[in-house]
Amino acid sequence: MPEHSSRHTIRSFVLRAGRMGSGQQKALDELGPRYVLPYRPSELDLDATFERQAGKILEIGFGMGGATADIAERHPENDYLGIEVHTPGVGALLKQIGERNLTNLRIVQHDAVEVLRHMIPDAGLDGIHIYFPDPWHKSRHHKRRLIQPGFVALLTQKLKPDAYLHLATDWENYAQQMLEVLSGEKKLANTAPDYSPRPAYRPLTKFEQRGLRLGHGVWDLVFRRTCPHPPELATKPQKSGAPQPWR
Secondary structure (H helix, E strand, O other): OOOOOOOOOOOOOOOOOOOOOHHHHHHHHHHHHHHEEOOOOOOOOHHHHHOOOOEEEEEEOOOOOHHHHHHHHHOOOEEEEEEOOOHHHHHHHHHHHHHHOOOOEEEEOOOHHHHHHHOOOOOOEEEEEEEOOOOOOOHHHHHHOOOOHHHHHHHHHOEEEEEEEEEEEOOHHHHHHHHHHHHOOOOEEEOOOOOEOOOOOOOOOHHHHHHHHOOOOOEEEEEEEOOOOOHHHHHOOOOOOOOOOOO
């Protein structure tokens, strides 16, 4: 993916003011040094970071971290790396980590695009979660949406073969764009005809439950990184008229 100047680079966030509670600040002070990884423009050794070999799942924009903590607690067999720029959200998730004694969660407080480009190894992830990103609902703001072809290509580059990319939104227009963009990435394959049922591992948030009670829709999309074909299939001579096995 070509590099662009900072003026034109897609960013994964918009900074907004937030209020820190005393519990969040305490968690940030006490647990931050252990669980918040500093951003560095160098590749991260994920197994060394978590001190074990396990599935590695990345979440972009975890908000206040409730769903992230739920998933990590329910699936101790996996390691989870959450990216969030807003300090109250980082403090809130650290508080959850302390209260639940979660050892399989780490945080990077930085722009996700730069983290992906510089810290995450290619084909290093077993899954990526992006839940309810800012929909930028006005048409003139759609260009600010996170899910764009270039960003999806970057995400795909970081997935192992057969690893998954799971998006969710409660904005139908954005869901349609997500489906179009993901379907246009040749290295991804949809696991459903269009939208997917909510996977059991994704918990309902309080905001989502309220929306569902009011009749609002939620759309999940689960795509998988296609497996590259074995080199011998692409190079092995074919007899005249024989079908090409990789097509």
